[in-house]
Amino acid sequence: MSVPFLVSAPGKVIIFGEHSAVYNEPAVAASVSALRTYLIVLPAEDPNVVELDFPDINFNHKWHHEEFEKVLRDKEALEEARHNTLQLSARVVKELETLHSDLNKTLYYCAALCFSYLYVCLCPEVKGLKFMVKSTLPIGAGLGSSASISVVLALSMAHISGLIKAEGELSLSEKKLVNTWSFLGEKCIQGTPSGIDNAVATYGNAVSFKREMDGTTNLEFVESFPQVPMVLTYTKIPRSTKTLVSNVRELVVRQPNVVKPILTAMGQLAIRGTEILDSLDESNYQELLELVRVNHGLLVSLGVSHPGLELVRFESESMGIGSTKLTGAGGGGCSLTILHKGTTQEQVQLFKKKLESSYGYKTFQTDLGGIGCGIIPHKAFPLEKLHDIEALFKQDVPNEKIDAILLPGKTNLHWIY
Numbered sequence: 191m192s193v194p195f196l197v198s199a200p201g202k203v204i205i206f207g208e209h210s211a212v213y214n215e216p217a218v219a220a221s222v223s224a225l226r227t228y229l230i231v232l233p234a235e236d237p238n239v240v241e242l243d244f245p246d247i248n249f250n251h252k253w254h255h256e257e258f259e260k261v262l263r264d265k266e267a268l269e270e271a272r273h274n275t276l277q278l279s280a281r282v283v284k285e286l287e288t289l290h291s292d293l294n295k296t297l298y299y300c301a302a303l304c305f306s307y308l309y310v311c312l313c314p315e316v317k318g319l320k321f322m323v324k325s326t327l328p329i330g331a332g333l334g335s336s337a338s339i340s341v342v343l344a345l346s347m348a349h350i351s352g353l354i355k356a357e358g359e360l361s362l363s364e365k366k367l368v369n370t371w372s373f374l375g376e377k378c379i380q381g382t383p384s385g386i387d388n389a390v391a392t393y394g395n396a397v398s399f400k401r402e403m404d405g406t407t408n409l410e411f412v413e414s415f416p417q418v419p420m421v422l423t424y425t426k427i428p429r430s431t432k433t434l435v436s437n438v439r440e441l442v443v444r445q446p447n448v449v450k451p452i453l454t455a456m457g458q459l460a461i462r463g464t465e466i467l468d469s470l471d472e473s474n475y476q477e478l479l480e481l482v483r484v485n486h487g488l489l490v491s492l493g494v495s496h497p498g499l500e501l502v503r504f505e506s507e508s509m510g511i512g513s514t515k516l517t518g519a520g521g522g523g524c525s526l527t528i529l530h531k532g533t534t535q536e537q538v539q540l541f542k543k544k545l546e547s548s549y550g551y552k553t554f555q556t557d558l559g560g561i562g563c564g565i566i567p568h569k570a571f572p573l574e575k576l577h578d579i580e581a582l583f584k585q586d587v588p589n590e591k592i593d594a595i596l597l598p599g600k601t602n603l604h605w606i607y
């Protein structure tokens with residue numbers, strides 16, 4: 191295997207259908223291709239270790255290859271894991287749990303499990319490599335950082351194993367492979383994902399998504415996805431998707447007759463929302479804002495909002511800016527505000543200033559859609575820039591600096607999509 195090489199994957203914004211997507215309801219989401227996770231694979235200093243370095247969460251770990259031996263000896267469990275890719279293999283997870291017992295109950299456990307599950311399934315023979323991950327996405331904010339790290343890990347490991355050659359454009363079947371394995375990575379991090387986040391991080395663009403009862407997924411691209419004027423607000427309130435999704439599950443179990451119709455309504459709302467997004471014009475723009483308001487109300491009823499998110503909704507309504515809903519798992523993290531037609535730049539600036547100065551939030555105005563995962567294989571890697579690129583994979587490197595060197599489409603690196 192030739193290293194170094196680079197891979198990347200975008201974050202996403204769910205427009206309609208978070209949480210209900212887990213219960214097989216339709217949902218619609220788009221990539222945020224300017225906010226991405228990058229992974230560089232380098233030679234490790236010790237040829238017998240596999241090393242991961244996740245500076246964004248301050249986690250670095252080395253495993254001696256021998257430590258994986260017990261899992262790797264269970265060939266039957268690994269075969270099953272490679273065949274039944276709709277589920278995590280309980281046997282492989284159990285073996286890895288023992289391997290990671292020192293990390294148990296730490297913040298790092300899920301990230302380590304995601305890494306090692308994909309490693310033992312996709313490229314178990316390889317050693318002497320270091321995987322460094324750096325994201326310009328806020329982590330745990332509802333913009334799909336967990337899916338984008340799952341995608342970069344799956345893509346890099348499938349490339350190492352030779353399953354993805356990256357000699358020309360990534361083919362549909364190669365992307366399908368990345369989508370399949372990144373879904374399992376998402377499972378390691380958050381338990382019962384719908385699969386919408388890893389699909390968007392893999393394929394990019396805007397996607398209408400539905401999980402089927404048999405665990406397969408139905409994916410359609412929204413071809414004419416419009417650039418809807420919106421403000422994304424990051425409240426900086428930390429939360430975990432895993433906890434929020436499991437809280438909703440408990441609510442469904444406690445109150446099935448009440449909550450199931452709410453989930454169904456969310457699905458109906460996503461269907462109508464997707465139709466509107468597909469043909470957005472003057473006549474249906476107001477309806478889009480109405481659906482945003484209704485979707486947020488239903489999410490509140492599931493208990494996944496947060497007073498800090500309600501402040502954004504309150505400000506957008508009292509300033510007459512537009513309609514706000516939480517996006518992603520909620521509980522903090524991010525919201526999106528779709529602006530009323532005719533909202534002036536001056537009003538938008540006032541709204542953003544209010545959120546930033548009064549509450550310390552961060553606002554983004556970024557285009558939605560755009561490229562999904564990508565790779566710079568070794569033969570296209572600019573070795574003369576290795577030193578500068580490696581220096582980006584450290585804590586506290588500003589996003590602007592990372593974008594200036596790595597952002598696909600904005601730099602002259604040869605990204606393959």
Ligand SMILES: Nc1ncnc2c1ncn2[C@@H]1O[C@H](COP(=O)(O)OP(=O)(O)O)[C@@H](O)[C@H]1O
Pocket residue numbers: 227244245246247297300301323324325328329330331332333334335336337339379380429430431432518519
């Ligand atoms: N850049 C990163 N480096 C390491 N781990 C990450 C990174 N981004 C995401 N993760 C993992 O994903 C988790 C956050 O996922 P989640 O709660 O689903 O929030 P979201 O996907 O909305 O950002 C983190 O706790 C960590 O385990």
Ligand SMILES: C[C@@](O)(CCOP(=O)(O)O)CC(=O)O
Pocket residue numbers: 207208209210211212331332333334335336382383384385386387431435517518519520
């Ligand atoms: C709540 C959910 O619908 C989206 C979670 O997104 P995020 O991890 O908050 O970015 C869960 C899922 O669809 O897997």
Ligand SMILES: [Mg+2]
Pocket residue numbers: 334335336337380387431
């Ligand atoms: Mg997530």
